[in-house]
Amino acid sequence: MSAEKNSEAVVEKLSIDEMLQKHCGEFGKWQLKHFVLTNLAWTFYAFHIMVMPFADRIPEWRCVGRDCEGGGSVCELSPGEWEWVGGRSGSTVSEWGLICGDKFKVGLVQSIFFAGCMIGAGIFGHLSDSFLGRKGSLTVACALNGIFGCITAFSPNYWIYTILRFLTGFSSGGVGLCAFVLATEPIGPTKRGSAGMSTFYFFSSGIALVSLVAYIFQMWRHLYIAASIPSLLYVFIVIPFLSESPRWYLVRGRITEATQIMALIASSNGRHLPSGVFLALEEESSTNDEEEEEEFLMEDKVAQIGSIVDVIRFPMTRTRLLVAIVLNFVGSLVYYGISLNVVNLKTNLYMNVALNAIAEMPAFGITAVLLERYGRKPLTIGTMWFSGFFCLLGSLTKNVGIWKIVRMVCGILGVFGMAGTYNLLFIYTAELFPTVVRNAALGCTNQAAEMGAILAPIVVVLGGWLPFAVFAVSGIVGGAFAFLLPETHNQPLYDTFAGLVAASV
Known part of the structure; x- marks a missing residue:
């Protein structure tokens, strides 16, 4: 009888934050690896945004007619009096003549891309909270990013190009938020802020890196393929090594999977998760009244x-x-x-x-x-x-x-x-x-x-x-x-x- 009482005494319900602080470690080797691998998605996400200034740039032009004077506007010249330096395939502007009266189309593509991001952010935000989860949503978003980005390189005209940029923006809208939440949710409360701020180093590094990629691949079609392939490689090489968020498992009622991840975090960080410790939502871990706990649990089913x-x-x-x-x-x-x-x-x-x-x-x-x-x-x-x-x-x-x-x-x-x-x-x-x-x-x-x-x-x-x-x-x-x-x-x-x-x- 005393043994049973002792066993009951060691049973402890802890929230994820409490378990991270007491037994698993707030930011150890496991969190560092998970954080870096997850946030690589931000680097490739930056590729799809910052590819636009290079692909849609206005190339240099030169005079070919006797009466042509350089330094002015090509809008004042006849078509045969000037030509693009390096040919028409350097950018979308030179290939489809997005100058003069059609100059607005360059800005239109950029706005439509961000419109796609806006819609995608809402949809992927819902999917990652529901059945797809954080990891599943990130996988789908990165895969679509890579696919639509590569297909964009084969756009036959401006309007197909615009549609594909919208679709790329749609998938891009889910990458940043899914990667951020997946990377920071397994981190303890006192380390989460600093770690979260480090996320954007990956984004800025992606912007700097795409400048180098654009310098190497100066033809816009080649550039889109070079900027999109990393997203596909990320899906097949990196994402399989990521874990789903234990918080998502917990609120979905999948306590076993959540506990397994917490045990993995503890062991990877050189610590141990005691057998008498169980995961619970915050209100379960802090309430002792049975009726109050039951009321909270009923609310959780809705939540x-x-x-x-x-x-x-x-x-x-x-x-x-x-x-x-x-x-x-x-x-x-x-x-x-x-x-x-x-x-x-x-x-x-x-x-x-x-x-x-x-x-x-x-x-x-x-x-x-x-x-x-x-x-x-x-x-x-x-x-x-x-x-x-x-x-x-x-x-x-x-x-x-x-x-x-x-x-x-x-x-x-x-x-x-x-x-x-x-x-x-x-x-x-x-x-x-x-x-x-x-x-x-x-x-x-x-x-x-x-x-x-x-x-x-x-x-x-x-x-x-x-x-x-x-x-x-x-x-x-x-x-x-x-x-x-x-x-x-x-x-x-x-x-x-x-x-x-x-x-x-």
């Missing part, structure tokens, strides 16, 4: 099929979602807007894109350090206002003489600040919502971000001081909205609505 409708239905998560939508929209608008404005500097395209990617990296490191010291909320406000301030200065400077350099520096500092915000928002948004709807919420906020990306080229076309003014207002307003959010620093990742609500009481 396992959670969707964006459930996020909106609860007042607490509804407010968080609306604020997160605003922050992601303005963050994306400013980030992509300033990045696109750099093209107007008329510098070497390959070096310019690479240097911009490298310039973003210090923002990620600095933000990661400050994140653990000051928390998510103050840093979101600070980085947005930092970017908004320098955009405001940029709008007040004239684009002549020495002031051109001042405006360029303002743009660099503006994108520096917003790069930190853009990175931080993934972590902050993920921590604001429970596991059962985390990817659905991220999918919704990603859709808002893609809407900002769609709008960015339109703002840039305004020219003069207006783009910087729009970016300044966006950054300042975004920082003000962040005051409405709670702080999530060192807080557990709640698995259900019940756990989230119970913690706020």
